Amino acid sequence: MxxxxxxxxxxxxxxxxxxxxxxxxxxxxxxxxxxxAVAAYEPSGPRWVWAHTMDIYPRLLAAGVRVERCHDxxxxxxxxxxxxxxxxxxxxxxxxxxxxxxxxVPPDKAPRSRDTQPTLFDAEQADxxxxxxxxxxxLAVHADQLRRIGETALPGRxxxxxxxxxxxxxxxxxxxxxxxxWRADVHSELLxxxxxxxxxxxxPPRKLGELSERAALALGDxxxxxDSPAEVLKAFSRAGIRLSSTRSWVLKEVDHPAVPLxxxxxxxxxxYTAHGWAWLSAWVHDGRFRPEYVPGGVVSGRWATRGGGAxxxxxxxxxxxxxxxxxxxxxxxxxxLEPRVLAALSGDEKLARAGASGDLYxxxxxxxxxxxxxxxxxxxxxxLYGQTSGEAGVLVAALRRKFPRAVDHVEKAAQxxxxxxxxxxWLGRTCPPATSxxxxxxxxxxxxxxxxDSGARNRARGRFTRNFVVQASAADWALALLATLRxxxxxxxxxxxxxELVFFQHDEVIVHCRAEDAAxxxxxxxxxxxxxxxxxxxxxxxxFPLDIAxxxxxxxxx
DNA sequence: CGAACTTGCGCC
DNA sequence: AAAGGGCGCAAGTTCG
Numbered sequence: 001m002x003x004x005x006x007x008x009x010x011x012x013x014x015x016x017x018x019x020x021x022x023x024x025x026x027x028x029x030x031x032x033x034x035x036x037a038v039a040a041y042e043p044s045g046p047r048w049v050w051a052h053t054m055d056i057y058p059r060l061l062a063a064g065v066r067v068e069r070c071h072d073x074x075x076x077x078x079x080x081x082x083x084x085x086x087x088x089x090x091x092x093x094x095x096x097x098x099x100x101x102x103x104x105v106p107p108d109k110a111p112r113s114r115d116t117q118p119t120l121f122d123a124e125q126a127d128x129x130x131x132x133x134x135x136x137x138x139l140a141v142h143a144d145q146l147r148r149i150g151e152t153a154l155p156g157r158x159x160x161x162x163x164x165x166x167x168x169x170x171x172x173x174x175x176x177x178x179x180x181x182w183r184a185d186v187h188s189e190l191l192x193x194x195x196x197x198x199x200x201x202x203x204p205p206r207k208l209g210e211l212s213e214r215a216a217l218a219l220g221d222x223x224x225x226x227d228s229p230a231e232v233l234k235a236f237s238r239a240g241i242r243l244s245s246t247r248s249w250v251l252k253e254v255d256h257p258a259v260p261l262x263x264x265x266x267x268x269x270x271x272y273t274a275h276g277w278a279w280l281s282a283w284v285h286d287g288r289f290r291p292e293y294v295p296g297g298v299v300s301g302r303w304a305t306r307g308g309g310a311x312x313x314x315x316x317x318x319x320x321x322x323x324x325x326x327x328x329x330x331x332x333x334x335x336x337l338e339p340r341v342l343a344a345l346s347g348d349e350k351l352a353r354a355g356a357s358g359d360l361y362x363x364x365x366x367x368x369x370x371x372x373x374x375x376x377x378x379x380x381x382x383x384l385y386g387q388t389s390g391e392a393g394v395l396v397a398a399l400r401r402k403f404p405r406a407v408d409h410v411e412k413a414a415q416x417x418x419x420x421x422x423x424x425x426w427l428g429r430t431c432p433p434a435t436s437x438x439x440x441x442x443x444x445x446x447x448x449x450x451x452x453d454s455g456a457r458n459r460a461r462g463r464f465t466r467n468f469v470v471q472a473s474a475a476d477w478a479l480a481l482l483a484t485l486r487x488x489x490x491x492x493x494x495x496x497x498x499x500e501l502v503f504f505q506h507d508e509v510i511v512h513c514r515a516e517d518a519a520x521x522x523x524x525x526x527x528x529x530x531x532x533x534x535x536x537x538x539x540x541x542x543x544f545p546l547d548i549a550x551x552x553x554x555x556x557x558x
Numbered sequence: 559c560g561a562a563c564t565t566g567c568g569c570c
Numbered sequence: 571a572a573a574g575g576g577c578g579c580a581a582g583t584t585c586g
């Protein structure tokens with residue numbers, strides 16, 4: 001059964017039971033309390049149909065209510081509009097309703113920020129519906145979505161995509177709610193160790209000051225401002241060294257006494273600004289780092305975050321992610337995921353078998369690169385990213401001789417992109433069109449470019465679509481893993497001390513659990529990875545094993 | 559003055 | 571001649 005739910009704006013909710021095809025089964029029901037309504041239905045295992053998980057579910061979690069399944073209408077609308085090449089069209093329920101009824105399509109609101117708490121269908125939103133009943137509108141849009149899903153080329157896969165995307169949104173809200181265990185005291189000590197003690201507001205820590213002073217002196221300008229690339233370039237040029245940029249890989253090639261100082265400064269400065277004390281006080285509270293995940297925030301289906309930079313936690317500060325006493329972090333990452341996904345996508349059984357041996361790059365090296373593993377890896381990544389410079393082109397050619405199906409698959413995706421076409425992930429997530437922005441009713445005209453520029457742009461587009469098919473299909477798999485996992489974990493441990501999913505980053509998950517539950521969690525993880533592979537890719541010889549480590553500290557996992 | 563863009567780095 | 575995908579973030583820089 002499905003149950004549609006619309007918050008009333010005064011803390012209550014309207015609900016209505018639906019059949020699997022979206023047709024209403026009973027009459028609308030008014031509840032004075034949203035969490036009570038949801039908690040009442042949840043034991044019967046419904047799929048909740050609601051506008052936007054990240055609006056509703058955090059409120060439920062705050063009230064202690066967890067749900068198993070949902071259909072997120074906004075995320076689904078985004079997938080469906082993307083499927084027909086209308087990426088960037090407004091995705092709200094009101095917009096979908098307007099398209100359905102031929103009314104004027106309201107633009108989406110600006111992205112929700114952390115400190116606003118908008119309610120869908122509140123006063124501000126009531127207008128776009130033109131007085132229509134919000135529950136009726138939700139029902140109509142949902143039923144229409146089910147119809148449109150049925151009309152896609154591969155409805156079974158698209159249904160799975162919608163379910164996985166929606167389950168991912170549930171997981172995102174749950175992870176934002178529970179947070180990654182984070183020891184602020186350990187983090188602060190770490191910073192002091194690396195940077196020197198924290199200074200008064202605005203002043204850089206001692207070690208940064210010393211480094212920048214020494215680097216500036218070495219470049220012969222005591223007042224040189226290292227944070228300004230332009231100034232640094234000028235200083236090097238005065239020393240007779242012309243640089244294309246101040247990127248660290250460029251600097252590494254230069255023999256000058258200021259270079260090692262500058263490189264060390266850059267690394268420490270990075271940690272200071274991105275993961276320093278300011279980050280700590282903004283994002284870590286009560287022993288947990290609580291980022292705001294944005295499911296579907298990346299066109300490829302990867303998540304984004306809004307603040308906190310949860311998907312870019314610097315390796316050196318992972319030392320502060322420490323399990324609660326008596327608990328452990330079970331860290332699992334899908335090693336070599338993208339080449340394995342490519343094997344499944346392309347039906348390249350030979351590549352799949354290479355992956356089945358464990359270390360895919362090792363097997364690749366033995367098969368096609370005379371045992372040279374580093375070259376095998378570069379060749380594979382070059383094929384995935386479209387790199388042709390240096391040695392890469394030769395390595396891709398070598399790869400292609402032994403694994404033609406896999407390499408041809410990404411080459412084909414690149415060709416489609418270069419000629420202006422769209423590509424899709426395995427489950428049907430579609431890449432955005434080449435032009436920068438779709439506006440409702442037509443393409444945004446772009447200024448005419450020089451012929452040479454358009455060639456470069458087409459090739460860039462080809463690299464994008466080439467990578468999209470693999471990255472987005474890997475995201476399909478990762479979402480299926482997450483969906484399987486969050487359900488499977490509820491059966492482990494004891495009430496009040498269940499394992500909790502605390503982190504997800506593209507191809508890696510962290511489960512926080514009691515030490516005595518770690519073995520069971522590990523088994524469930526392995527099983528979930530297996531299930532995700534089978535559910536998403538069906539009958540394929542490709543394997544998607546997880547590297548799993550149960551550790552007290554995140555930094556010890558790798 | 560803030561907005562919008564650029565640079566360079568971190569993660570995958 | 572060169573040709574590496576996706577992001578977020580913070581500081582610097584430029585623009586209105």
